[in-house]
Amino acid sequence: MYTHAMKDRTRIWDGDCSSITSVLLVFFVCLENIHCGNVKPQTEIYLPDYTIYHNLQQIGQRLNEIVSRNPTYMRIDKEFKSRQGRSQYIIRLTNFSDSRTFTGSNRLSHQKPKILLSFGEHAREFFPVESMLYLLQNITGGLTAAKGSLEESFSRTVLSKLDLFIVAMVNPDGRHYVQETGNYCWRGTSTGVDLNRNFDWHFGGKGSSGNSKDEEYRGVHAFSEPECAVLTELTSTYSFDAFVSFHSGIRQIYVPFADSVSKKEKKRPVNHKKQLELAKKMAKATSYRYTHGIAYELNDYEADGTIFDYMAGVRQIPFSFAIELWGDGDHNGAKCFDLFNPRNADLQKTLKEVQPIYEVLFKYIIEWKEEQLKGYFSSMDEPPGGLTFLYVLLGVVVIATVIVGINHRLPPYLRFYHRRRVVSLRSLSSTFSVMKVT
Numbered sequence: 001m002y003t004h005a006m007k008d009r010t011r012i013w014d015g016d017c018s019s020i021t022s023v024l025l026v027f028f029v030c031l032e033n034i035h036c037g038n039v040k041p042q043t044e045i046y047l048p049d050y051t052i053y054h055n056l057q058q059i060g061q062r063l064n065e066i067v068s069r070n071p072t073y074m075r076i077d078k079e080f081k082s083r084q085g086r087s088q089y090i091i092r093l094t095n096f097s098d099s100r101t102f103t104g105s106n107r108l109s110h111q112k113p114k115i116l117l118s119f120g121e122h123a124r125e126f127f128p129v130e131s132m133l134y135l136l137q138n139i140t141g142g143l144t145a146a147k148g149s150l151e152e153s154f155s156r157t158v159l160s161k162l163d164l165f166i167v168a169m170v171n172p173d174g175r176h177y178v179q180e181t182g183n184y185c186w187r188g189t190s191t192g193v194d195l196n197r198n199f200d201w202h203f204g205g206k207g208s209s210g211n212s213k214d215e216e217y218r219g220v221h222a223f224s225e226p227e228c229a230v231l232t233e234l235t236s237t238y239s240f241d242a243f244v245s246f247h248s249g250i251r252q253i254y255v256p257f258a259d260s261v262s263k264k265e266k267k268r269p270v271n272h273k274k275q276l277e278l279a280k281k282m283a284k285a286t287s288y289r290y291t292h293g294i295a296y297e298l299n300d301y302e303a304d305g306t307i308f309d310y311m312a313g314v315r316q317i318p319f320s321f322a323i324e325l326w327g328d329g330d331h332n333g334a335k336c337f338d339l340f341n342p343r344n345a346d347l348q349k350t351l352k353e354v355q356p357i358y359e360v361l362f363k364y365i366i367e368w369k370e371e372q373l374k375g376y377f378s379s380m381d382e383p384p385g386g387l388t389f390l391y392v393l394l395g396v397v398v399i400a401t402v403i404v405g406i407n408h409r410l411p412p413y414l415r416f417y418h419r420r421r422v423v424s425l426r427s428l429s430s431t432f433s434v435m436k437v438t
């Protein structure tokens, strides 16, 4: 997303370095490349084979295909569009016939946790979009797997316990541009804006660029790009429990915040411990080493106006991450496709390898929501003293019942009280009846 070798070059031509050598370096590098930043095509090591990778048109077809095969569990909304009128494809995945609630292990019914996943923000990062298609195929594929198999139970769990929203292609114009021009270094929208610097969270700080030729160009004002609306409207309509913005270029998992102001103030989300706990679980989900942490601590640079910071800071979504799914962040020479996307021959294998990250995320959020709810109900219904009080009360009742039961079977000298008292009660009642009669 924003940390890779290209990033280091951008740092230089952002003009951050004040020394004369840096200025000279910028001058010569820029001369060589004619202009700087986002926009210069490079000679690539390898290119996408569109019988393996999906191009824009194939992505649309594939989504339609998967959704039309699973009408009970999927809806597609094509109404949100880019500046040039291309659909961004919202997919909603849940078991619609079980009324969007589920009964947790605590037997309490509640709204299913809602998770929003965002793909395709950066044009040149094909891999996350492929991963999204793999995920959809994985979830729906399990429906026809053998009953009781892992595949089947994964699908059933996801569909019955979650309400998943996926924005499949946030920046279709950028992808179109990459395909048309063969410029695999293009990151922005049709106007060259980096959507991940265009959101209204410390917009315009030094962790973005005001230069329209820079790959981190923030745009003229926050939300200048119509592509933002799908994410802002979904999050104003629904209350999400988790949000993830998917990228590639390195293997890293970021917890908010990434912006320069938060870095200066050492600001963290209130529940950062929980968020870091989940980040750590996801980082360990695969056989690869993912680094994870608060974004401004993990990186030595800031990023202002990012989507996941906005979701955490403005929308207050309890879990908000940016996940870089693939790449080693290292890169020799000036080309791009290989920095963000695996070789054609490795694509399927790599997609399978990253899949457990989703499984860990889903499982954690389901369990977290159940815990939340348990806390909520017990704080509402419990008498003072909480559940312990109820258990003690129950214990006393059980012991008393046992004592009374035993008492009736014991020989008289072992009883806790004498039958005489009972007899006297009886005689008392007979006295009453006598009185009544007379």
Ligand SMILES: *[C@@H]1O[C@H](CO)[C@@H](O)[C@H](O)[C@H]1NC(C)=O
Residues within 6 Å of the ligand: 095, 097, 098, 155, 156, 159, 160
């Ligand atoms: C979806 O919900 C219906 C109604 O509760 C249930 O019969 C069906 O088995 C569920 N499907 C899955 C895949 O869990």
Ligand SMILES: *[C@@H]1O[C@H](CO)[C@@H](O)[C@H](O)[C@H]1NC(C)=O
Residues within 6 Å of the ligand: 137, 138, 139, 140, 141, 142, 145, 151, 351, 352, 353, 355, 356
């Ligand atoms: C889903 O992905 C997991 C992990 O890659 C794999 O083991 C499983 O077979 C997949 N399920 C389906 C139905 O494709």
Ligand SMILES: [Zn+2]
Residues within 6 Å of the ligand: 001, 002, 122, 125, 246, 247, 248
């Ligand atoms: Zn990215």
